[in-house]
Amino acid sequence: MEIGIIGAGSVGLLFASYLNNSFPIRIYTRTFEQAEEINKKGILLQKELKEKRVNVTAFPISKWTGKEDLTIIAVKQYQLPSILDLLHKFDSFPQNLLFLQNGMGHLKYLESIPVPNIFVGSVEHGASKINSYTVRHNGEGSINVALFKGDSFRLKEFSEAGASVNFQINMQEDYYEMLINKLIANAVINPLTAILQVENGELISNPHYFAAVKKLFLEISYVLNLQNPIRKFRDMIRICKKTAANRSSMLKDIEAGSKTEIDAILGFLLDEAAIQKKNASNIKTYYLLIKGKEHRRRVN
């Protein structure tokens, strides 16, 4: 099974370097220069004090024709529309696509894609892109994947291969349940840590911040109509404790002056609230504060 990976950010590079032993991999990059560098230098995978070179074939995204057996879409949610536009230029549509975006904002695009088998996944590994061909694997996490529509044959083949290369990929029954768990953690931890500029653990150790966490969680629970809010709250706290010393991706994005995934996360919840005509006042406030932080990075 040949695998295509769209996007050579931290997640794309991490997947390419781990799965290269199991499958022929073609990675597609946004710029011509990045593809050239990866072809020349390989991908450098760093973990703890070790560094390993992995030879992967790279192409600029303009060369993507959708012929691989399974294609992993590893771009940010806000880059998705420009990638999906490319599909319409292909002679034939890809057969199997796996989407790894954070949040749930991308689901609205997936129903209308003319691809028979669509999968979604969530990645909990800690990974940082050091430069255009180097990725650092900071923390072991898990990868969860689930069927969104069609047939899961290729997804099973994919997930079974992970175990043999020490890159666990878990098949989940219910894609909605899987994504919602990740969304809740992202929706609480990311905006609060980015606004307060603190590590994840401080949201629990500081009693006032913890009160704000509970307040935001309750509003999210209301918008998502959670069936078992107490369990979901405990799951979220568990993630926050496990990643206590981490700086969240949104905090890092704000510090780096990059665009954040706020639209895919709180933006999705605001859309949900609007559809249900529900009050989501705190979600909206946090959304505005993050948008404001994004804005000032662009104008300064």
Place this chain on the structure above:
Amino acid sequence: MEIGIIGAGSVGLLFASYLNNSFPIRIYTRTFEQAEEINKKGILLQKELKEKRVNVTAFPISKWTGKEDLTIIAVKQYQLPSILDLLHKFDSFPQNLLFLQNGMGHLKYLESIPVPNIFVGSVEHGASKINSYTVRHNGEGSINVALFKGDSFRLKEFSEAGASVNFQINMQEDYYEMLINKLIANAVINPLTAILQVENGELISNPHYFAAVKKLFLEISYVLNLQNPIRKFRDMIRICKKTAANRSSMLKDIEAGSKTEIDAILGFLLDEAAIQKKNASNIKTYYLLIKGKEHRRRVN
């Protein structure tokens, strides 16, 4: 008319140095050391590139007996209970007290004080305490005073003296109206600038932050049952623009690791909301985030 000033922070020092030409002044300090320094070195008043020495008599607060004709209470709202406790040890009660606290949290104490004439004031001058005997007058503003209860004879005498020393003191008809205007500006500008760590003007120039300003203002307007919210909103924006390059007092307090006046400001609004059984979800969120910032300064 002899004037006592309780508290030798930026406001106490500023009032003492300006009013010293018009009245005999006695300033009361929290520590014995500060009184000693002021007695030895005078108060240094800095403005632009000039510095002026003003000789003022200072005493530690334990020496206060309430004998002055008018006493200005220039401590923070959270220090007020310990000052009011002192009244009960006096042989006779003071006749005239002027309270200069921010917010409206202090009003609840004033009804029950056994003092015949009580005044309240709001100070819009920018002033910074440089050290225990030096105050820097950063920006001209206005001082507004009004009768809270009793007779305003001494307050009139006081406000008339201000003009002759270039220290305008305006008598206002309605103390509630006067304080509410200041409260609204404080309740919006202070928490937002302290959380976002920006100068006042950015709350207007950044369109997302401005949306958050409007959202918080509307909730405050609802809690305070404002009769003319559009005018009050414009007043608040005017203050924000006039002080665009300033860092708010709450931002400075957070940066200095000091206690803020959040309880006198958003705490007062939360109490009002609770009495009226109104939802004040955003006010509560901002309150928690500031309390959390105060907390981490203490534990770190």
